[in-house]
Amino acid sequence: MILDVQHLKKNFGKVHALTDVNLQLHSGEVLGFIGPNGAGKSTTIRAILGLIKETSGSVTVFGEDAWKDSVKIHKNLAYVPGDVYLWPNLTGGQTIDMLLRMSGQKHTEKTDDLIKEFKLDTSKKNRTYSKGNRQKVALIAACSTDVDLYIFDEPTSGLDPLNELIFQQRVAELKEQGKSVLLSSHILSEVEKMCDTISIIREGKVIETGSLESMQHLTRNVVAVKTASPVDGLDKTEGVHQLTFKNDQHTIAEFTVDSDKIGAVMEILTKCTILQLKTTPPTLEDLFLRYYHSDNGQKVGE
Known part of the structure; x- marks a missing residue:
């Protein structure tokens, strides 16, 4: 078991951000973690990364406690957030190399291939980059690393469809190599194409987990x-x-x-x-909208 989240709860004062989150990720598996913005996806990921301590429940990564052993765990995982902030005066190339060194990794031929695929001008300074180009820097650095767990939190935010496709191909390659991927997204087509297992989170609680095939009987x-x-x-x-x-x-x-x-x-x-x-x-969207049908007519998800 690469990742095991059991009955995770997280309160911020009187706000119950997470009430009951259960996730399991095995070796060589791509787990789609879906829900609209505000459902608790990023809070869950911050607990997995050891950035916040759970109120109750447990989070283990590689069998280690996510909060107590975060430094050890981080040596074997790569993470890309949904909104990347970079050092403004460094170039994209310098940033990629720095991120790799910080992870104990090196700039390799694979890094160069990713730069070409994503068509990133690495000579430009980060402050000149669009949101999409900042995402590319983080994705190139993450996909260049050789680790066992990759965590992507809304990773294609700001990317055009061609770059989204490149990302999907890279995730498929990671899976073929036996790597594990946690993909958090509210873009249903993205999850449907890449993921073996899907977990749906609603209002801080995971309400359904399984393969798309196993859940289609519900639609x-x-x-x-x-x-x-x-x-x-x-x-x-x-x-x-x-x-x-x-x-x-x-x-x-x-x-x-x-x-x-x-x-x-x-x-x-x-x-x-x-x-x-x-x-x-039935599609993932059919299933998703069933769970997120809103009585007040509000559009939920994307």
């Missing part, structure tokens, strides 16, 4: 179908929701269906002779 497939003869009985079939017919003959229909009821629905459709069929599996 519904969208079905669009055209049949030769009228479809009757779907409205009375268990697991079918939001049924609408697109013609008076009832041969063109759209509906959603619970994943575990697809078999029964297909039996009904087959009897009507299917001419066209399109099914769309």
Whole structure:
């Protein structure tokens, strides 16, 4: 077990920032940690990094206590925050080299490859960099290091889509090398592409953990179908929701269906002779919005 967070609670005075956070990250695994801004992702990561002490519960990294053994733990992890602040009078290249030296690492050919991939002008001073370029400096330094755990907290904030893709490819390479990655994000497509396991945090509590496949039973497939003869009985079939017919003959229909009821629905459709069929599996966004459905109509997440 690379990371083990058990019943983590953190209070700031009377504010309960974290009420019950449980996370487990194994070797060679990419764990997606998702939730909207303010849900408790960064506070959890600060506890994992040993920057704040838990109110109760436990956080261990490499089997060591995250608070008491933080110096030892930091020798074997790389971290990129969502908003990077750099020394204004150093160049990007000087900063990358300094970050590597501080981690006991060296500037290697891999570092040069990353600089080329991200198209970073390392001769410019940090104070001239945009937010995206500051992120690139931190990502290049982190991905150049050879450690067992990589923690990324909203790492692609400020990056364009091409650089996001480069980051995703680098995470895939880390996974192939048996490294472990904790990726905190509110960009659902990013998590869906890269992560083996997903943990959803809401109001300081982890409310669901599992693979996307294992959680898809909680959401519904969208079905669009055209049949030769009228479809009757779907409205009375268990697991079918939001049924609408697109013609008076009832041969063109759209509906959603619970994943575990697809078999029964297909039996009904087959009897009507299917001419066209399109099914769309549930996405992480479907699952996420289910948990974050807001009664007051407020848009949550992204």
